Amino acid sequence: MVKAASKTTDKPLGENLRYERKFIYENTNLDDLIGEVLINSYCFKEVFHRRTINNIYYDDGGFSYFHQNVSGDGKREKCRIRWYGDEFTEIENPTFEVKKKFGEVGDKISYKLKGYKSTLSSININEFEHLVFKNESQVNKSVISKFQQLTPALYNTYERRYFLSFCNRFRITLDYNMNFYNPNHKNYKGSHKSISQDEIILELKYDMAHDNESRKLTQQLRSRLSKNSKYVRGVEMVY
Numbered sequence: 001m002v003k004a005a006s007k008t009t010d011k012p013l014g015e016n017l018r019y020e021r022k023f024i025y026e027n028t029n030l031d032d033l034i035g036e037v038l039i040n041s042y043c044f045k046e047v048f049h050r051r052t053i054n055n056i057y058y059d060d061g062g063f064s065y066f067h068q069n070v071s072g073d074g075k076r077e078k079c080r081i082r083w084y085g086d087e088f089t090e091i092e093n094p095t096f097e098v099k100k101k102f103g104e105v106g107d108k109i110s111y112k113l114k115g116y117k118s119t120l121s122s123i124n125i126n127e128f129e130h131l132v133f134k135n136e137s138q139v140n141k142s143v144i145s146k147f148q149q150l151t152p153a154l155y156n157t158y159e160r161r162y163f164l165s166f167c168n169r170f171r172i173t174l175d176y177n178m179n180f181y182n183p184n185h186k187n188y189k190g191s192h193k194s195i196s197q198d199e200i201i202l203e204l205k206y207d208m209a210h211d212n213e214s215r216k217l218t219q220q221l222r223s224r225l226s227k228n229s230k231y232v233r234g235v236e237m238v239y
Helices: 030-038 064-071 127-133 141-147 208-218 230-238
Strands: 018-025 045-059 075-084 090-092 095-102 105-112 117-119 151-164 171-181 195-197 200-207
Touching: 018 208, 030 045, 030 151, 030 171, 030 200, 045 064, 045 230, 064 075, 064 230, 151 230, 171 230, 195 230, 200 208
Parallel strands: none
Antiparallel strands: 018 105, 018 200, 045 075, 045 151, 075 095, 090 117, 095 105, 151 171, 171 195, 171 200
């Protein structure tokens, strides 16, 4: 299988715009949904192995990013730390990501924090800030300044499968087994259980040039287009 696509820092935010259309499936068997994706007329195939995604979402004291998303602001953004691994508490080689939306399209830039390894329960979350600052030559200074004003607002984890259309113009990811944690609950693995979500989220991703063609594809999905933000839903669930 080929490596999953990832965003680099070659261009500033706003120059790699793409659509991310989201569809929510309730009471759906994962294998059945994968079968529907594979037999789609666009001939999707799985292109990467299953992996678990873990996130720390950051926000300010007034939850500005949360409210931007809820109100549907034309320009909105969010910051997060992401790492991969089946053990949620084991953090290794995380990535600092900035996601920005311009209307219906969005962009993402990732800054890899190589060499860092710790556990979620034992670290000072502010250590991430120091790692980001070490990459000042790589990270836009305005991003650093903004990140200094943020604190962890949500932890979440889920599993993901990756698919690519035969024409290479469309990508689908399936996210499932989602769990959300309040960062202020220090015993989130003990007395404070995670809040889980049984839905499967299908994300259809493609460049702006393929928007018209995408409608032929979405007609073959047995779910309606949905405005879905894991961060917004998680905050609503744990606070």
